[in-house]
Amino acid sequence: MPVMNMVQALNTALREEMERDSRVVVLGEDVGRRGGVFLVTEGLIDEFGPERVIDTPLSEMGIVGFAIGMALYGMRPVAEIQFIDFIYEAFDHIVNNAAWYRFRSGGMYEVPLVIRGPCCGGIKGGMHHSQSNEPYFQHTPGLYVVMPSGPRDAKGLLKSSIRADDTVVFLEPKSIYRTIKEEVPEDDYTIPLGEGRIVREGSDVTLVSWGAMLHVSMEAAKLAEEKHGWSIEVIDLRTIHPWDRDLVVKSLEKTGRLVVVHEARKILGPASEISAYISENYIDLLRGPIKRVASYDTPFPLAHERLYMPNLAKVYRAISEVMEW
Amino acid sequence: MPVMNMVQALNTALREEMERDSRVVVLGEDVGRRGGVFLVTEGLIDEFGPERVIDTPLSEMGIVGFAIGMALYGMRPVAEIQFIDFIYEAFDHIVNNAAWYRFRSGGMYEVPLVIRGPCCGGIKGGMHHSQSNEPYFQHTPGLYVVMPSGPRDAKGLLKSSIRADDTVVFLEPKSIYRTIKEEVPEDDYTIPLGEGRIVREGSDVTLVSWGAMLHVSMEAAKLAEEKHGWSIEVIDLRTIHPWDRDLVVKSLEKTGRLVVVHEARKILGPASEISAYISENYIDLLRGPIKRVASYDTPFPLAHERLYMPNLAKVYRAISEVMEW
Amino acid sequence: MSKTGLLDTPFKPAPQEILEQYRDWLGEALGFKRAVDEEGNVVDESLLPKIPESKLVEIHEYMVRARVIDSWLLRLQRMGRVALHAPNKGQEAVAVGATMPLRPDDWVFPSYRELGAYLVRGMSEEEILDRALANADDPLKGSDFAIYGNRKYNLVPAPVPVGNQIPLAVGAAYAMRYMGRDTISLTFFGDGATSRGDFHVGLNFAGVFKVPAVFVVQNNQWAISVPRLRQTASPTIAVKALAYGVPGLRLDGNDALVVYKVVSEAADKARRGEGPTLIEAVTYRLGPHTTADDPSRYRPEEEVRHMERYEPLRRLRKFLEKNGIMTEREALEVEREWDKRVEEIARKVLSKPELPKDVFFENVYKEEPWFIAEERRDLEEVLRLMQELGLGDSH
Amino acid sequence: MSKTGLLDTPFKPAPQEILEQYRDWLGEALGFKRAVDEEGNVVDESLLPKIPESKLVEIHEYMVRARVIDSWLLRLQRMGRVALHAPNKGQEAVAVGATMPLRPDDWVFPSYRELGAYLVRGMSEEEILDRALANADDPLKGSDFAIYGNRKYNLVPAPVPVGNQIPLAVGAAYAMRYMGRDTISLTFFGDGATSRGDFHVGLNFAGVFKVPAVFVVQNNQWAISVPRLRQTASPTIAVKALAYGVPGLRLDGNDALVVYKVVSEAADKARRGEGPTLIEAVTYRLGPHTTADDPSRYRPEEEVRHMERYEPLRRLRKFLEKNGIMTEREALEVEREWDKRVEEIARKVLSKPELPKDVFFENVYKEEPWFIAEERRDLEEVLRLMQELGLGDSH
Ligand SMILES: Cc1ncc(C[n+]2csc(CCOP(=O)(O)OP(=O)(O)O)c2C)c(N)n1
Ligand SMILES: Cc1ncc(C[n+]2csc(CCOP(=O)(O)OP(=O)(O)O)c2C)c(N)n1
Numbered sequence A, B: 001m002p003v004m005n006m007v008q009a010l011n012t013a014l015r016e017e018m019e020r021d022s023r024v025v026v027l028g029e030d031v032g033r034r035g036g037v038f039l040v041t042e043g044l045i046d047e048f049g050p051e052r053v054i055d056t057p058l059s060e061m062g063i064v065g066f067a068i069g070m071a072l073y074g075m076r077p078v079a080e081i082q083f084i085d086f087i088y089e090a091f092d093h094i095v096n097n098a099a100w101y102r103f104r105s106g107g108m109y110e111v112p113l114v115i116r117g118p119c120c121g122g123i124k125g126g127m128h129h130s131q132s133n134e135p136y137f138q139h140t141p142g143l144y145v146v147m148p149s150g151p152r153d154a155k156g157l158l159k160s161s162i163r164a165d166d167t168v169v170f171l172e173p174k175s176i177y178r179t180i181k182e183e184v185p186e187d188d189y190t191i192p193l194g195e196g197r198i199v200r201e202g203s204d205v206t207l208v209s210w211g212a213m214l215h216v217s218m219e220a221a222k223l224a225e226e227k228h229g230w231s232i233e234v235i236d237l238r239t240i241h242p243w244d245r246d247l248v249v250k251s252l253e254k255t256g257r258l259v260v261v262h263e264a265r266k267i268l269g270p271a272s273e274i275s276a277y278i279s280e281n282y283i284d285l286l287r288g289p290i291k292r293v294a295s296y297d298t299p300f301p302l303a304h305e306r307l308y309m310p311n312l313a314k315v316y317r318a319i320s321e322v323m324e325w
Numbered sequence C, D: 001m002s003k004t005g006l007l008d009t010p011f012k013p014a015p016q017e018i019l020e021q022y023r024d025w026l027g028e029a030l031g032f033k034r035a036v037d038e039e040g041n042v043v044d045e046s047l048l049p050k051i052p053e054s055k056l057v058e059i060h061e062y063m064v065r066a067r068v069i070d071s072w073l074l075r076l077q078r079m080g081r082v083a084l085h086a087p088n089k090g091q092e093a094v095a096v097g098a099t100m101p102l103r104p105d106d107w108v109f110p111s112y113r114e115l116g117a118y119l120v121r122g123m124s125e126e127e128i129l130d131r132a133l134a135n136a137d138d139p140l141k142g143s144d145f146a147i148y149g150n151r152k153y154n155l156v157p158a159p160v161p162v163g164n165q166i167p168l169a170v171g172a173a174y175a176m177r178y179m180g181r182d183t184i185s186l187t188f189f190g191d192g193a194t195s196r197g198d199f200h201v202g203l204n205f206a207g208v209f210k211v212p213a214v215f216v217v218q219n220n221q222w223a224i225s226v227p228r229l230r231q232t233a234s235p236t237i238a239v240k241a242l243a244y245g246v247p248g249l250r251l252d253g254n255d256a257l258v259v260y261k262v263v264s265e266a267a268d269k270a271r272r273g274e275g276p277t278l279i280e281a282v283t284y285r286l287g288p289h290t291t292a293d294d295p296s297r298y299r300p301e302e303e304v305r306h307m308e309r310y311e312p313l314r315r316l317r318k319f320l321e322k323n324g325i326m327t328e329r330e331a332l333e334v335e336r337e338w339d340k341r342v343e344e345i346a347r348k349v350l351s352k353p354e355l356p357k358d359v360f361f362e363n364v365y366k367e368e369p370w371f372i373a374e375e376r377r378d379l380e381e382v383l384r385l386m387q388e389l390g391l392g393d394s395h
């Protein structure tokens, strides 16, 4: 199996899906010759030509609206948003068209579209190159929201997203684009949307996370084990919406303690939903309060981003709190 | 004291603030001669002229962006969004400019802007004339999110919003624009942002709500009392973000049981935040799980909206559940 | 250097031939095409479409049907059975004239004010009313009000947010070409819609990708209470096309024949791969914006009375009569007949059952996720409880 | 009928005088104004601004300073001390030429590529570097990278989302007039920015409200890797103004003198209440898009070499030399001197302390709400814990 980083895995997924299905096209700012600013679409234009690897004018509203039109007509566009922080111009199209066309048209039309782009912090990108804005999408019915934590998942999840008949917002944590290398199967595997994965088994605490924060969570789990012998189960949610409730509940049945870690801000971040849902429906399973570890409720700063985001100390503290409650 | 409905109270607040402060102007689609489609700005153009009551071209992006520019320069614009469902074109401006200009400019600039408009369902408006999209704003630091439940509050809250030095998203539940009449003081009173109000005292359950749902909550509280003798404390949050934590906690100290009722969808609706926050920080106060009563997680339908939204039965059931847990 | 733009070096004026082309385009964009005047006289033979008499009779019939169903929608709204209606009286010529030249496999992206277009595409009055009433047969399953569409007829359901269908129509047109079809997309929108970002990005993408698309602006002079002059300071809407390297034409939208002619030429051109066209159809909204509107607040009655003389149906009838195709009396007969037919249809649709109570859980996703399944069960429980408590639907 | 638009009845062509005005505007929008050519020769006397020699020397000095600080930012970025820099080499004439004619109380809404403008407004090199390093003296308090601005100088901090300053500048201009000031707003943005909704709605509002504003497009032929021709199919950017009833001019943006002249006229016009102007300044980005870019992937080196002959500083120097104002050697001396000065400044700013660790809690709201206060305390606890655990900032 070849060893790849996430950029290569995503690039491979795009290439394979484009080879498999001529309805799949890629569009966005600088996706052609430039190969995208992170090179996720590198080389695709040479293989598939400018009709399928489409450099667009500079408008996210245009990119998403245009792609929705393609999808309505039966294509399977993959729209790149150069940084997910720039998606807001397209918000009307995402909510009112991409997410709701099936509903609005009584099921006659669908929008099999992938909106993908780099997200999240950790590269000193400041306010507009660092956001984790998945809560806006999770609150919008009709969308899937996906975030891989490594190359293998990235390939399988992107393939599933392209084949899905609903719109998927596919968020790629840019800080781990090249830092994690993994063996990535060469075959045509997919990872179903909506299914999380137990990355580390444990019996004392359930730690739910995704994306780059998964790795911080893993570190914290190890630290907690080393220091206290606590056994931490770590779940990579992979699909943030709809989230894999069954997996979380099953884990909780063992542990009775829950910590959710994400890079989105805390107020109405995904952890709020998981926390509220679990307490509402599975309070019997809980030995104490659910802890949320999230970014602070301010815009994403250029200065001191590592203090702003969840970090090892914050996750470790949350584990300690639920263990010592 | 004159008796007014909410439209009249809002109109009065605008008029008084415009008289008081020449920096206050009103802008939006059809706010001039037409007086807005619900007549909230009726007559203002006659009193203040078209320079202060500005009919704009049809673009929410334009309305909000233009208003932000005015606010940066020192004015206090009140931008009307004809139906809050149409705000998405302006989303980039709301997040990146209105909410974050103070932060982005290191505190050198501020955006004292009110974005107001009719929200919520109950008038058979279908998908795009019924939305309660406050979660998108609550997740965005830098904004205040306000929703009055009656004429008196509407006037006082709108005045505070206009005088606030941050951007306020002011949501007006259109179904109660004309159905509730109240005595509204003639003097220049304001209601501070961030402060809720106990509308009904009780000792068994804390029922938190706002906007039109407050009235459903009140009905349900009465029904629960009649049927079972339960004593329900009802809080009108009034400001959804930042929400009045102290008031809710104080009430919970008495009741130990919490139900949150709102028209926004359940997944990542404001109730999720309140629930997650309270369980995380005040679990000792709780006698059982917090219940969320919210709209279902689908687009807002034209058909059967009363079944889609919270209604008396749903709130009553939630009260029963927390009492019988 | 060709990659950098139109010019070998950008440091010089645009070439003479472009200046000339733009001068021509300017003439069309600030001009006004018309084949038949208010009195039904042909004023420009060259702008008459070459179509058989039977087609003319068809155009007339569609316009009549549009007017009749419009008046029934108004009636049903007053009866409280239709949530909202946006009347199209006075604008029938644009909707019908622009849609008639299309092929069934072309895609139409309408707005909310094109009853004539829906009929031409194949929707029946019954289907229109099912939709307006959101009854059990509503093809859009009670999702939203005042919008129409049906995949069967390649009529894409309109959005309520004004103008956001425009980039979609451009994307669909791109897909058509990509898939090797020789179809086109045609989009309707109003003068107000041209102020939105969607118009700009849609037309810009259309120009860059030279898609097979036609854009028809129903410039009816008003966007609710906002007059055309307040909407934009450009002298015409058509001239906006020039910002995108796209030709813009201005014509009399109350003259069904010039609309037919110009749209069919623009459609052919698009089909041949020669790019998109923006057509400004000058028309006038004779009724209120919607049934919720009160135009007397912002628009003098005299204006409406003045504009009535440009009304499209009367004009077409005069033309038909003058050319011996159909008498006024025959025309009125057509109208009476349709009115009778629609009356029957209205009776029928009014007695149809309502949509199932859990209809809103349908079509959120292709496959129902767990949270919707859970809420579906929740509603069942709620309905049982409502019965127990003796509560009606209005609670 | 005047309410309905420009015409008494809309059912006719635009009046002749408008057609004529538009023809004139078209000439300017597709033309190319230039005062001084690549060799420093005056090609159009009438386009030379009437300014004293000292002003010319000032223009030169600002352009030199822009180039010097640009190269220092590149250096500091390579040292890992600046997060990102968007070089402005080759575009100094636009930024300096357009900002010089303004008054201090006018408002400038820059983009991220106008170092010359920041300097002209009054920012010092030290202030620029404080900002770029986000050190303790950063006026924007470490909020974002690659943007500059300071209220002191009526220089509004740029947005990173391309173009969203445009409607703001229009609103500010409206406010100026409303408040009875005779100031104007001037906005910079790139060719790529013209594709965004913001350009459209901003210019449309500007036309409708006839605000005192000037818009300067730095058409540097590229938006990262997207060439001008892919950005829009219109032959020029200037012609887009006509869609809004606003005049659009096209000029040589590498000729600081024509920029100065045309902007000062447009500014005067706006100040007199005669409405906004869009100015397309044709220029060329000689460097990479940003320090994170690799232009060799999409742009042939020959193109850059070809474009170097249009480079603005060399041209101005030739002009100054030919007119006996300053020799080449003197000009180089100015450059060397600034380079030395900035070297010292760089040393100084590099040793300034960092921003406080809790700086991001500032300026979220005017008054700190409870949840920020709570998170502030949380951070204190976290910092203590990090110390306990022996963790550095990078964890
Ligand atoms: C984005 C958006 N903003 C506001 C509205 C409310 N609204 C509905 S129709 C309309 C005016 C539309 O004018 P125009 O485009 O000229 O079409 P017309 O109604 O005249 O046919 C407005 C403001 C809307 N539907 N969508
Ligand atoms: C809304 C938005 N989308 C994408 C980007 C990423 N981006 C930064 S600069 C740029 C190109 C801008 O081109 P142009 O407007 O011509 O300005 P230039 O960089 O050439 O000066 C892009 C795509 C952004 N900053 N904002």
Ligand SMILES: [Mg+2]
Pocket (backbone or CB within 6 Å): C190, C191, C192, C218, C219, C220, C221, C222, C223, C224
């Ligand atoms: Mg109109």
Ligand SMILES: [Mg+2]
Pocket (backbone or CB within 6 Å): D190, D191, D192, D218, D219, D220, D221, D222, D223, D224
């Ligand atoms: Mg550029």
